[in-house]
Amino acid sequence: MYKNFFRYLISAIFLLGLSVNSNADFKVGFVYVGPTGDHGWTFQHHEGRNAVEAAGIKTTFVESVPEGADAERVIRQLAQSGHDLIFTTSFGYMDPTNKVAKDFPNVKFEHATGYKREHSNVSTYSARFYEGRTLLGHIAGKMTKTNTIGYIASFPIPEVIRGINAMTLAAQKVNPNIKTKIVWVFTWYDPGKEAEAAQALIDQGADIIMQHTDSTAPVQTAEKAGVWSFGQASDMQRFAPKSILTSIIDDWAPYYVERAIAARDGTWNQQDTWHGLKEGMVAMGPYNSAMGADLVKEVEQLQKDLASGKVHSFTGPIYDQKGNILVAEGKVADDGMLAGMNVYVKGVEGDIPK
Amino acid sequence: MVPLIKIEKRNDVPMALYFFTPFIAIILTILGGGIIFYILGFNPIEALKFYFITPISNLYGLSELLLKATPLCLIAIGLSFCFKSNNWNIGAEGQLTFGAIVGGGVALLFYNQEGFYILPLVILAGAIGGMIFALIPAILKTYFNTNEILVSLMLVYVSKLLLDYLVVGPWSNPEGFNFPETRQFSDSSRMPLLFEGLRIHAGIFLALAAVMLSWFILYKTYLGFQIKVSGLSLKTAKYAGFKGKTMILVVFMISGACAGLAGVGEITGPIGQLHRMISPDYGFTAIIVAFLGRLNPFGIIFASLVVALTYLGAETAQIFLQIPKYTGQVFQGMILFFLLASDYLLFFKVKILNLNKNELRH
Numbered sequence: 246m247y248k249n250f251f252r253y254l255i256s257a258i259f260l261l262g263l264s265v266n267s268n269a270d271f272k273v274g275f276v277y278v279g280p281t282g283d284h285g286w287t288f289q290h291h292e293g294r295n296a297v298e299a300a301g302i303k304t305t306f307v308e309s310v311p312e313g314a315d316a317e318r319v320i321r322q323l324a325q326s327g328h329d330l331i332f333t334t335s336f337g338y339m340d341p342t343n344k345v346a347k348d349f350p351n352v353k354f355e356h357a358t359g360y361k362r363e364h365s366n367v368s369t370y371s372a373r374f375y376e377g378r379t380l381l382g383h384i385a386g387k388m389t390k391t392n393t394i395g396y397i398a399s400f401p402i403p404e405v406i407r408g409i410n411a412m413t414l415a416a417q418k419v420n421p422n423i424k425t426k427i428v429w430v431f432t433w434y435d436p437g438k439e440a441e442a443a444q445a446l447i448d449q450g451a452d453i454i455m456q457h458t459d460s461t462a463p464v465q466t467a468e469k470a471g472v473w474s475f476g477q478a479s480d481m482q483r484f485a486p487k488s489i490l491t492s493i494i495d496d497w498a499p500y501y502v503e504r505a506i507a508a509r510d511g512t513w514n515q516q517d518t519w520h521g522l523k524e525g526m527v528a529m530g531p532y533n534s535a536m537g538a539d540l541v542k543e544v545e546q547l548q549k550d551l552a553s554g555k556v557h558s559f560t561g562p563i564y565d566q567k568g569n570i571l572v573a574e575g576k577v578a579d580d581g582m583l584a585g586m587n588v589y590v591k592g593v594e595g596d597i598p599k
Numbered sequence: 600m601v602p603l604i605k606i607e608k609r610n611d612v613p614m615a616l617y618f619f620t621p622f623i624a625i626i627l628t629i630l631g632g633g634i635i636f637y638i639l640g641f642n643p644i645e646a647l648k649f650y651f652i653t654p655i656s657n658l659y660g661l662s663e664l665l666l667k668a669t670p671l672c673l674i675a676i677g678l679s680f681c682f683k684s685n686n687w688n689i690g691a692e693g694q695l696t697f698g699a700i701v702g703g704g705v706a707l708l709f710y711n712q713e714g715f716y717i718l719p720l721v722i723l724a725g726a727i728g729g730m731i732f733a734l735i736p737a738i739l740k741t742y743f744n745t746n747e748i749l750v751s752l753m754l755v756y757v758s759k760l761l762l763d764y765l766v767v768g769p770w771s772n773p774e775g776f777n778f779p780e781t782r783q784f785s786d787s788s789r790m791p792l793l794f795e796g797l798r799i800h801a802g803i804f805l806a807l808a809a810v811m812l813s814w815f816i817l818y819k820t821y822l823g824f825q826i827k828v829s830g831l832s833l834k835t836a837k838y839a840g841f842k843g844k845t846m847i848l849v850v851f852m853i854s855g856a857c858a859g860l861a862g863v864g865e866i867t868g869p870i871g872q873l874h875r876m877i878s879p880d881y882g883f884t885a886i887i888v889a890f891l892g893r894l895n896p897f898g899i900i901f902a903s904l905v906v907a908l909t910y911l912g913a914e915t916a917q918i919f920l921q922i923p924k925y926t927g928q929v930f931q932g933m934i935l936f937f938l939l940a941s942d943y944l945l946f947f948k949v950k951i952l953n954l955n956k957n958e959l960r961h
Contacts (some may be wrong), residue, residue, distance in 0.1 A: 305918055305921065307914060307924060312875075313870055313874075314666070317798070317869065318663050318798075400767065402776055431767060431779070584776075597777075599768055
């Protein structure tokens with residue numbers, strides 16, 4: 246009896262000590278696909294990490310982790326070295342994240358932009374970037390003189406196609422003659438290729454350059470050529486102050502802080518997060534004064550309406566390139582359709598690479 | 600008086616010293632790394648410990664080291680045939696990629712099928728793919744006198760773009776939402792793991808076999824003799840009546856096959872599918888490995904482990920000390936630099952002479 250009591254006491258003390266310890270030692274790890282200084286995708290995730298650090302939680306990051314065989318080792322090392330929550334911030338980490346999660350059931354994993362949650366300790370998250378694209382489309386439709394919008398696209402995945410469509414629909418609403426020209430560069434980050442693509446689009450008559458890639462090369466090319474452009478992922482204004490009309494900013498900070506605190510306090514649970522303008526995961530950079538006060542006001546109103554849900558980026562009637570109806574009048578596209586989007590809407594030129 | 604630097608060739612370089620300089624280069628690299636860490640504001644001893652000891656202080660780390668060294672070793676073994684015979688194959692990365700494409704294609708062909716013969720077929724296809732891709736610069740060199748450095752290097756981009764095209768388009772996973780990757784290969788075309796829970800796979804035996812075989816070919820066969828003579832003096836080789844063209848084709852084929860095997864080992868081993876990032880430039884890093892190993896099969900084993908450790912160390916150092924990961928590349932660069940520098944001093948001596956201006960005019 247005494248023996249048992251003694252045993253319980255010891256294990257209770259031990260557990261208490263362990264839990265106090267784990268609170269103090271609570272650490273969050275981040276895996277980045279690019280360098281922290283890319284001024285785009287990774288830069289914004291790093292800003293999010295800084296916010297977690299500012300909230301008093303210890304963090305670690307590993308940058309430029311290739312999405313090949315090395316990713317699994319880095320994620321595993323973070324899990325092994327006492328990190329309690331690990332953010333893997335690129336699509337290519339999807340399988341390695343799930344694989345490591347299986348072996349570390351007590352560690353929480355958050356994978357950005359993926360769709361696999363094979364274990365209960367894996368959550369996924371992404372942002373409704375397309376809401377930002379709707380605003381860009383509205384601005385582009387009003388600002389273009391040649392009615393031609395040049396779009397530098399990375400990979401023909403639903404997220405990118407959604408952005409192209411959302412932008413085109415919004416631009417058509419204010420300017421029915423809009424045409425969207427696309428160059429696929431098949432990379433997320435390659436300043437040389439992105440700059441060439443921007444130049445090619447400008448040569449084809451585009452006076453607005455939009456990008457779904459991460460470097461600042463397109464906006465700088467646009468600045469040189471004297472055409473309008475939009476920043477991507479982070480506020481790129483200082484790289485092309487005359488040319489940039491606004492930027493779509495990925496603001497991961499609130500989400501990262503919230504999830505880190507939840508994991509520390511034991512309230513973390515598995516979820517699939519898709520936040521937008523409403524939650525602030527998508528934010529807009531400062532508007533260029535060249536837009537004029539009226540247009541800025543219009544766009545700010547639209548931003549509010551998108552956030553409140555009064556306006557939806559994909560409101561019917563929406564037609565595909567051949568004129569078939571995709572979304573009926575008065576209906577909005579549901580998340581399932583958005584998540585699997587693989588056709589262009591009317592007004593986009595060319596075919597989706599297959 | 601004007602000091603004059605004169606560089607003279609040393610005549611009698613002891614072989615022992617020749618094989619010892621790589622160690623000097625490694626020691627200088629570690630010292631140089633320590634100085635860099637110190638300048639960056641880290642405790643150099645602690646940083647070096649995280650760099651070179653922590654990554655391999657447990658079983659998992661050791662397995663990862665071998666996993667990382669396997670492709671480097673394979674490619675470097677192949678390259679040693681080319682380099683020894685004065686053929687500058689810089690495109691191992693392309694041969695690796697093409698081998699992975701062909702091997703991966705076969706693996707996808709047998710998707711969801713069972714059979715003990717599938718994996719050997721996939722591996723064979725990878726080796727043949729690399730071989731064919733290496734034959735392009737070899738044939739162009741032998742029959743059209745092109746420069747193999749340029750051709751093999753440019754072909755790297757060709758194969759990478761081909762891989763891009765395939766994983767984005769025709770070979771992309773039909774259930775994968777257009778993401779640039781193929782299906783996960785079936786278990787029948789995956790390398791068997793050696794230990795439960797570790798990633799080290801049967802591909803390491805391919806590397807070891809390549810080491811043994813290359814030692815045998817280089818030191819015990821007529822072909823090996825030809826290769827070495829051609830490397831020492833092309834004119835002597837011609838005078839001796841060696842058929843240069845066949846030898847060039849053969850060394851490129853060996854080199855390509857090894858690179859192709861490395862590629863197929865990666866995709867059937869730790870990766871399990873084709874996507875755009877199958878190799879973090881192993882084909883280029885292996886050039887450092889080949890020279891650090893003195894183009895000697897057993898030296899290459901050692902060199903591949905050292906260079907693999909710079910990759911792992913860079914990750915550990917960033918995780919524990921937040922030292923930028925790019926120091927890994929700095930280390931690789933330093934190893935090569937110190938190796939070349941010590942080679943230079945090994946083969947040449949620097950003399951400082953003091954001469955009169957008058958003497959100079961003569």
